[in-house]
Amino acid sequence: GESVGLHLPTLSVQEGDNSIINCAYSNSASDYFIWYKQESGKGPQFIIDIRSNMDKRQGQRVTVLLNKTVKHLSLQIAATQPGDSAVYFCAENNQAGTALIFGKGTTLSVSS
Amino acid sequence: KAGVTQTPRYLIKTRGQQVTLSCSPISGHRSVSWYQQTPGQGLQFLFEYFSETQRNKGNFPGRFSGRQFSNSRSEMNVSTLELGDSALYLCASSSRRAGAGEQYFGPGTRLTVT
Numbered sequence: 735g736e737s738v739g740l741h742l743p744t745l746s747v748q749e750g751d752n753s754i755i756n757c758a759y760s761n762s763a764s765d766y767f768i769w770y771k772q773e774s775g776k777g778p779q780f781i782i783d784i785r786s787n788m789d790k791r792q793g794q795r796v797t798v799l800l801n802k803t804v805k806h807l808s809l810q811i812a813a814t815q816p817g818d819s820a821v822y823f824c825a826e827n828n829q830a831g832t833a834l835i836f837g838k839g840t841t842l843s844v845s846s
Numbered sequence: 847k848a849g850v851t852q853t854p855r856y857l858i859k860t861r862g863q864q865v866t867l868s869c870s871p872i873s874g875h876r877s878v879s880w881y882q883q884t885p886g887q888g889l890q891f892l893f894e895y896f897s898e899t900q901r902n903k904g905n906f907p908g909r910f911s912g913r914q915f916s917n918s919r920s921e922m923n924v925s926t927l928e929l930g931d932s933a934l935y936l937c938a939s940s941s942r943r944a945g946a947g948e949q950y951f952g953p954g955t956r957l958t959v960t
Contacts, residue, residue: 766945766946766947768948768949770951775953776953776954777850777936777938777951777952777953777954778889778936778938778951779951780948780949780950780951783947783948823888823889825889827945827946828945830902830945831943831945831946832894832901832902832943832944832945833879833891833894833902833904833944833945834879834891834944834945834949835891836881836888836889836890836891837888838888839888
């Protein structure tokens with residue numbers, strides 16, 4: 735079946751550290767991947783996306799890496815801040831490319 | 847540009863009742879997708895509407911239905927509510943089909959079934 739998973743349910747870092755959140759996906763036919771951040775009481779907020787014809791994409795303080803060989807996706811957050819504390823979800827499009835399939839989420843806790 | 851809005855934000859219903867949730871997408875977006883979020887199952891896709899037509903449906907019973915109006919606003923209906931329907935219901939809008947590009951989420955409707 736189609737599924738997207740994350741390696742760790744929780745990640746704790748110190749303010750100023752770089753954070754890496756990992757995600758494994760199962761569908762080798764997926765061609766679109768996306769990261770979301772969800773703060774308590776809010777809907778998921780778009781962070782960054784990447785298509786399968788790319789290996790890396792950078793945004794403001796964030797980088798997404800895609801390794802299609804091992805079906806692995808990661809989100810790197812530079813100089814992590816307390817405001818980055820949230821649940822992070824990765825998602826891939828389904829086999830038909832008509833819906834997003836979400837992973838379970840990783841809770842990032844940033845202490846100052 | 848205004849974001850995705852959902853009404854109501856909170857709702858308490860009794861088993862057996864029905865409920866209708868509303869979603870207004872970002873102006874110009876024609877795709878509206880609905881998701882159910884629970885602690886145990888995470889974010890699960892319910893269905894997508896694009897230009898008033900349901901284009902895709904997740905693995906949910908027929909008690910879950912929806913529709914989209916000509917102005918792209920969407921409603922989701924759940925009939926014969928069960929305790930397990932308690933969840934955060936999120937809608938997301940996109941300028942492209944779901945799965946083809948980024949989706950922007952609303953704040954969700956928190957449904958509690960007692």
